[in-house]
Every structure is written in C-alpha cells, then in structure tokens.
Amino acid sequence: MSAPAVEFRAVSKRYGPVVAVDSIDFAIARANLVTLLGPSGCGKTTTLRLIAGLEQPSAGRILIGDSDVTTLSAAECDVSMVFQSYALFPHMTVLENVCYGLRAGGTARARARELAAAKLALVGLAGYEQRLPSELSGGQQQRVAVARAIVLEPQVLLFDEPLSNLDAKLRRRVRDEIRALQQDLSLTVVYVTHDQEEALAVSDRIIVMNTARIAQDGTPRSLYERPNSHFVADFIGDANLLAVVIERHDGEQAVVRIGPAVITLPHHGVPPGPAELAIRPAAVRLGPVVGGLTGRIATAAYLGDHMEYQVAVDGLVKELFVIDANVAVPLDTGARVGIVLEAAGAALVPP
C-alpha cells in the first residue's frame, strides 16, 4: 500500500485575522479524482493553492507522495494546475505554451516539442500547434491548459473551476473528457468547483467545505443519500429541509412524525428527538387528497421534461419544492393535493 498522493495534516491558512482554512485533515489516494466542493469563500480554492505551493500554510503539514512539501515553493512541487482563466501565455504559440514547463525543467528543445505535440494530439488539438491562444475557442484553450499541465506528468493535477468559463453545452462534454482522461492516464486529480452537479458527475470522492472547514467527506452517493448536516443536505441536490420529530427507533429504522403524517426510514444513528428531514424534490409525490399530508399548489412552472411546484403544506411553515415528471397532466396553481413522502429520497439530519 503506497502513501496517499496528497495528505493534509491539521493544515491552517490565515490572512491576518481571517481564517481561510481552519485545521483540515484529509488524504487523497492515487489515481482518484477528488472534488473540493463548497460555496464561494469556503476555503476550497485556498486549499487547492496550498497543494500547488502557491500559498504556504500558517500551520500544519502538507505531504505529496512521500515527501513533505509544506515549505516548498510552487516551482519545486511536482504538481501542475489548470487555472480557471487557463492562464495560457498569450505571446506564445500553443506548442510553446505546452513546451514551457519541459523547457523550464531542462528538457532539450527537440524532445520537448515531441512530447508536447504528443500531448496536444491526446487532447485532440493536433494541427493547432502554431496557433496563438487568442485564436482558439474557450474549449480549445482549456485543452491547451490541460495538455500543458499533463505533459509534465505531475504526481497531482489540480483543476480550479475548469468549466466556469465555458457555455452550458460545452461544460458537460469537457467534464466528461476530463474524467475520461483522468481514468485513462490514472491521474491523481484534485478538482475545485462550486457546482454540486459537476462534483457528483466526475468525482470518486467529494470533500464538501464550509466556512474554512470540511463539512463532509465521502463518495457522491453517500453525500447525496446520507448528508450529515443541514448544510450538506441543502448544498447538494436542492433538498427540502423539514423540522421533524423522531419518535422512536425500531431496529435500523426510525419512526418520524412530520405534522400529521408519519414515515419510517433508516435512522443512520440520528438519535430520537427533534431532527431535520432532508427530502429530495423528486421524492415528493403529489396526488389526490387521501389523508396524511395535504397542501395547496402555490406556484407551478413547466420546464419541458418536468414540472416544478412550490407546495404550501398544511401545518408546516416551509413550502415544499417538488419536481414531478408528469407533464401531461399538470396541476394548476391553487389546486388541493395530497402529499406522500417517499422514504427512498429522504434522509435524517442531526438538528
């Protein structure tokens, strides 16, 4: 068992009185794609820059492979980064950009050109060697940035919000390409994003950050299905969060009261008493009124392949956000509906 590719041991980063990263620990296994996910200002980009060596930690240790890189500068770390703005050198051709790191590392010119051309071909840009970055589209510039980073065969490849400058259609495609490249070359990738859908789609593992700390660390499925806090449940997948009471445990199951209704679902260790229920918008079924939870459609929106409703629930303060695949027979605003919560799309969160 080899050492993890990247390891943080109680790493903090302070800028004067501001704490950007507050004593975080994690280890990233080789050939994994790990996402740092969180809202703006949560410390995810600072964490990435700490790995790159562009920032020095105020406390703690950072290890890459077997070596301690805590005090090493960016030039000395065996890490490459794809910047949000791509940061291609505008006065150099595509080939010169990709050669840059090799030349700086002392590779002979002819050999560097050969390696760079091979990597450009790998990202689908053969024939574009002599173009300037300004003559490429955003997606192509991004590929150049990726080629420039992987040509050095770094131990860790970092992506800082790589899709944020691309249009929506291209985003999905580039996302899949990055994932495919990572798997083909068995790269260790750390990927920063604030887009939870993007994180769920590409990651082996997601580290959710909030206010300079790690909120939750796990596989996409575990985060989505078993959020451990209000923040994570809210941030990933637009969950409705309802105040509930866990009446009792019944083996692995918990009996949960929501206003006049009762549902049963796995408790995953949340103790009896007040708690929150995170329920996914697609796990709320609307139908005829038959007892249990009832409500009234507050707003209805048609989105082509599904309907989105806000439902005012009788006896609850918050409205429920509901996604319904039935577009053939939409419900009208003001209609009375019966509400069924499906346990499969719900999870208990400690209060």
Next chain:
Amino acid sequence: MRRVERVADRRRSYATVTGKGDGGLPGALPAALRAVCLGAILPRLALTVAVYGMILAGGFVVSIGRDNTPTLDYLWTAFSFEKGVGGWFLSGSAWPSFITTIELSLIAMPFTAALGLLTAWLLDRQSFPGRRSFEFLVMMSFAIPGTVIGVAYILAFNVPPVSLTGAGTIIVISFVFRNLPVGIRAGLANLSQIDRSLDEASLTLGARSPGTLLRVILPLMRPAVVTAMVYSFVAAVTAVSAVIFLTTGAYNLATLYIVGRVDVGDLGVAIVYSAVLIVFMLLVLLAIQALVGERRLGRRTAARPTPGLVSVPG
C-alpha cells in the same frame, strides 16, 4: 523645450495595451457633443501647429516676423562641418553640447527603463517588509524640484569619498533617478493588466521567478518598455532643472546651450537648434519603436476566451 517633450510623449507615455476587452468599435458620439469636442480640440490643434511651425520655420529666416528672407546661416553656425587637415570635422558651435546630450541621454535610457520596470515588478509582484516606504521613496525624486536635487547632488558628490561632479557619470545618474518614477508607473500600469495567474502558471510549471520575469512578464511588458525608454530619453534631452548645477565646460548640454544663446540674443541659433532636436528625437522615438516592437498577441488582440466560436475537433 517643454513643448518638445510634450509632443514626443503625448501618444507614447500613456500607451497601454489591454489584455482584456470587448474589442468592439467605439460608439458614435451624439452630434452636439461631437461639435463641442471638435470646437475644443481644433483651436488647440491650430495653436500647436502654429507653435511648432514657428520653431521649424523660425530658424531658417533672418528674423521671423520682421525679415522673412530665407537663410541657412543659423543652421550653418550651429551645425557646420568642414574638411580640415585631418579629414572632416564638426566645426559648428552647437555640436559639442548636442553630442554630449544625445550620448548621455542614450546611456541613461536603458538604465532608467530597466531599473524602473524591475522596481515596478518588485512593487507589484513581490512582497517584502518596507514595501510601502520603498515605493514612497522612489516616487519622491519626482516630487522634489529638480534644482533642489541638483544642489543635493553637488553637496553629496563634490568631495571624496564619492567625488563625481564634473564628470558625465553624475549627469547620467541624475537622469536615471529623476526619470525613474515614470518607468515605474508605466511598469505598474502594464503589470496590473497582466493576470497574476500567468505568473502562477509559470511557477507551477517549474520556472522560478527570474525565468518567469524574463520569459513571461517581460515580453508582455513591451509597451511599458517602450514608454519608459522613450520618456527617459526625451526627458533627459530636454532636462533643464537638476542638470544646471552638474554641467561643466566639458559636459555642456543642449538645453543649457540654447538658454545661453537666448540670453545673449542669438535667437536664430537657439531656434534652429530646437528644430534639429525635435527632428532628431522623432527619429530616435521611431527607432525605439522599431527596435522593441509590439507585443504579438494574435489577430484578435483581446485574449479572452470566446466559447463556442470555433467548433472543437473530436
């Protein structure tokens, strides 16, 4: 001579090249606003043309306004050359000061530009203790009147251990430090347009600071290099402040020679000398432009990504 300075750097001194922008054409002005603008700028233009026309023409007539007979006498007095026993030599009265001025200004030029841009880079991209005070101190030399600095130089360097007065070196030093702030400002303005992530990208690719400065920052700073060199040269040639205490018989300068000619009523020579300086400086400016050149950033100068414009090959 202030005018010479102004015409020379009106365009160059504030030239900045953007790394970003929409690249679109400016919108047309409303007709009324356009008329106001033209009304303001055209008289100014006419005045400028009149002043320079006067300088260029004034040296080539006997006495402008009174006796407009064309003559080359003044030009010949100032810039004559003769064939003597040992071959051609420059016999005109203005030659020594002209050559000294150009020589010292050309020596000062690269030093001013290099030092100014390096200082700008230190101030903008590196953090070290005392950075603010350092910035304040280097900018100070611009705020103090030149004559005060001249006296200060004499007090500091007239006696050993560092005795420099009476030599060309002190004039060059005076030029360099006097004009340094402009190089720094041009550098700072240019650097603020170069995205820091370019430096960072270079670092993460394994190039250290000196390599990054040389291969990434400097090529993108060409506009600032041109500005700093042009300003340094023009300001040095036209300087009349600090240097009045530093010139000697052996190192007389053009501006002081012209002032001297005007003092003794020899206006023709003074004017023709000015005209020659203007033409010469324009030539030097064009040479610098050709030598350092423009940044090559592609046909689309704006380096913004434009997603979806070109289809991505599979």
